Amino acid sequence: MKEESMEKVLLKEKIQHGDLMFPLGFYSISNLVLADAAYYHWHDEMEFCLATSGSSIIKVEDEYYHAAAGEALFINSGKLHSIIPENEQCGFSSIVFDPQMLYSNFHDKIQSEYIDPFVNNQYRLPVHIKGTSAWEKELLHVLFQLERLLTAKPTAFELAVKAHLFMILHILLANSQYNGTPVGNNSFKAEKIKEILRYLSENYNKKMNINDVANRFNMSSGHFHRFFKQMTGHTPVDYLNHYRVNKAIDSILHSNRQISEIAMDSGFDNISYFNSVFKKYTNTTPVQYRNRR
Numbered sequence: 001m002k003e004e005s006m007e008k009v010l011l012k013e014k015i016q017h018g019d020l021m022f023p024l025g026f027y028s029i030s031n032l033v034l035a036d037a038a039y040y041h042w043h044d045e046m047e048f049c050l051a052t053s054g055s056s057i058i059k060v061e062d063e064y065y066h067a068a069a070g071e072a073l074f075i076n077s078g079k080l081h082s083i084i085p086e087n088e089q090c091g092f093s094s095i096v097f098d099p100q101m102l103y104s105n106f107h108d109k110i111q112s113e114y115i116d117p118f119v120n121n122q123y124r125l126p127v128h129i130k131g132t133s134a135w136e137k138e139l140l141h142v143l144f145q146l147e148r149l150l151t152a153k154p155t156a157f158e159l160a161v162k163a164h165l166f167m168i169l170h171i172l173l174a175n176s177q178y179n180g181t182p183v184g185n186n187s188f189k190a191e192k193i194k195e196i197l198r199y200l201s202e203n204y205n206k207k208m209n210i211n212d213v214a215n216r217f218n219m220s221s222g223h224f225h226r227f228f229k230q231m232t233g234h235t236p237v238d239y240l241n242h243y244r245v246n247k248a249i250d251s252i253l254h255s256n257r258q259i260s261e262i263a264m265d266s267g268f269d270n271i272s273y274f275n276s277v278f279k280k281y282t283n284t285t286p287v288q289y290r291n292r293r
Contacts, residue, residue, distance in 0.1 A: 023098035054090035
């Protein structure tokens with residue numbers, strides 16, 4: 001099974017999954033560790049996260065889900081989410097797809113009665129799929145079939161992938177409540193944290209005072225810290241350091257630049273602090289991490 005680094009999973013809204021002709025990305029992590037944890041992020045595509053081993057905590061908006069091996073989560077478009085491993089054996093696969101790939105070239109009954117309401121968020125869809133009911137077991141069976149298909153990629157596998165997506169859609173809609181009007185997908189809090197995370201991702205390499213960030217978003221320092229921890233499960237400093245370390249890892253693995261230079265460009269103004277933070281998340285030093293190449 002081909003494995004992708006979590007840098008490809010972090011802040012997915014900046015990544016094109018698949019390509020314009022087949023907009024579906026497949027990512028597999030066999031031994032997720034703290035350094036690989038996907039901190040709070042979102043993307044326009046829909047995602048199925050399949051727990052393949054161990055257990056993890058998956059936060060979707062302001063709800064926490066404990067996902068054990070054999071379970072799955074459906075993460076709708078625009079939903080903030082994060083993945084944190086609970087043990088060293090934690091593994092999962094992500095199937096990230098643009099729902100537009102379900103459309104055909106003409107507007108038929110299938111599109112108007114099923115696909116449009118699905119894409120327009122007119123169903124109250126389940127998030128945690130544990131296999132406690134017959135239809136959940138059926139859905140998990142199809143999802144893990146799809147995972148195996150995306151791993152093996154046999155001849156004409158794209159046809160089978162699309163067929164599996166339609167089967168998944170059928171099972172979901174047949175067992176979900178139709179509301180008629182779009183279900184609210186983004187709360188005020190969710191939109192606010194998106195603004196904050198976007199700001200951090202755009203300015204991570206600059207000297208940053210968290211109190212100044214709080215002021216920027218018209219919050220007191222105490223309120224900002226409580227709000228950030230409530231929404232992401234992490235303190236602002238922890239989140240920012242993790243993001244910076246991930247950026248540094250990319251440069252460490254894909255360039256021969258000096259570690260001190262990479263540290264500075266990643267937002268750390270003290271090499272000793274960088275080494276300390278780096279080791280916290282990776283259990284190794286930057287130099288040792290580079291030698292893994």
